Amino acid sequence: MSIALARIRPVYDLIDVQDALERSRGRSPELDAFYERMLETGPERFVTTPSSLDVLDPLRDECPNFDEVLDDLARTLRLAHAGNRGCNLMPILLLGGPGVGKTHFARRLARAMGTEFELIGMNALSAGFVITGSSASWRGAKCGKVAERLVRGQFANPVVVLDEVEKASGSSQSDPLAALYQLLEPETAQAFRDEYIDVEIDASQICWVLTANSTEGIPAPLLNRMAVYEVPAPTxxxxxxxxxxxxxxxxxxxxxxxxxxxxxxxxxxxxxxxxxxxxxxxxxxxxxxxxxxxxxxxxxxxxxxxxxxxxxxxxxxx
Incomplete structure (x- = not known):
């Protein structure tokens, strides 16, 4: 039986959180409570790497039409083992018609990686606030899904699925895909700043899986940041x-x-x-x-x- 090997990685700096709490104290009880939670839980999160390629076998059985994706994942895992480093997966875009199993595959991938899973539906997303959070000065402001998962969760490398990404809509003031230009690049994702908590978060270990029926509506610069796979219906x-x-x-x-x-x-x-x-x-x-x-x-x-x-x-x- 294969198990997930885990190392520890800090996802934020306690001094930055303490400074942010002092600056905001008294303005928002909810934000103060969030900072205090960050201080209480501490910055360290697990980063998991499956100990063996055997973890991919159940995915091959359950999702046989994803063989091209799984072959690339196997090569990435072999490299991680060879270098004794974490398994840094390139962002994945799964293209295919409704019902071919894209979201199911992502859930099973999280299980294989021994990490957590977060699903963000993009078909009704008219602003990027769900991903990036909204300014604490706004009424009803709250943390975005990315920072919330990294702060409240136990892992620095959760599988985060952006479902039906081609259906995201926006306006001249708010592009729901704008944050992805930073988040899908490991170098810039290390200093991701959620607008609500205004503290740098290391989101570079997130395993991104985007799903879409087609590439229409997805900007070319985003496509260039991902490994794109056409997922056929099962034979x-x-x-x-x-x-x-x-x-x-x-x-x-x-x-x-x-x-x-x-x-x-x-x-x-x-x-x-x-x-x-x-x-x-x-x-x-x-x-x-x-x-x-x-x-x-x-x-x-x-x-x-x-x-x-x-x-x-x-x-x-x-």
Whole structure:
């Protein structure tokens, strides 16, 4: 069994925090409490590196259509082991249609890395404040997601996902992608300054995963800062393997010890329109129908698909 090796890295300076607290004391109870938390928890956070490439095996099983990404991750991990250093992943942009498993892959990557996970939905983001925080002088101001994760979390290298990044919108006063020019470069990310706490934070160890349906709307300078991957829908064979693994896990989870977790061709044919992210719910429904009918195996009749999302928004099948 592979484990994550951890080293310690400070993500801010206690003297800077103390100075900031003295400057702001009394103006905002919430900000004072945030500074005091920073002082109480201290600046040191874990930076994890998987001890073996074996940690990528479950990802290859669960996300077989991500083989190109995983091959590059394996090379990065080998370099980390060879140099006895941390595993600094280049920011990743995953391109693919809805349902191919981009966010699921990122969650499993965080598990493999032995670190934390943060999801920031960009489709409704009209300002960069969610990432960078807002000035403490503003009414209702608060810390951004990046600084909050690094201060409240235990790790300096969480996996942070910016979901549907091509849908971020802004105005001439506020560009929600502007902060990424600094955050996606390790050198400048070391001195990231959240507008709310106004203290330099070392965000250089964050593992960035951005997802999008296409590169349209993403500025070229940002694309140049990332490794870009086109993620295809799983092949029929890959999708069948995913379905079998999900069903086997559900049988164990539900303690259906005498249930046959095999999937015949007729069942797989009926499951073909189902996107990978919807498979678990669909198979859970199938199990319910089979058990209600007194059977201990699935048939094609158990696959009762719900109506799709409508014209122009069809599912990505396998």
């Amino acid at each position: 029929r064979e890959q999708a069948a393997g995913i379905a079998r693994r999900i069903l086997a896990a559900l049988v164990v989870e539900l303690n259906l010890s005498d249930f046959d977790d095999g999937l015949g061709d007729a069942v797989l044919d009926k499951l073909a329109p189902v996107a990978p992210r919807e498979l678990r719910k669909t198979l859970l429904d199938c199990l319910g129908y089979a058990v209600a009918d007194g059977r201990r195996h699935l048939t094609a009749a158990d696959v009762r698909l719900r109506p799709g999302p409508g014209p122009g928004k069809g599912r990505i099948g396998f």
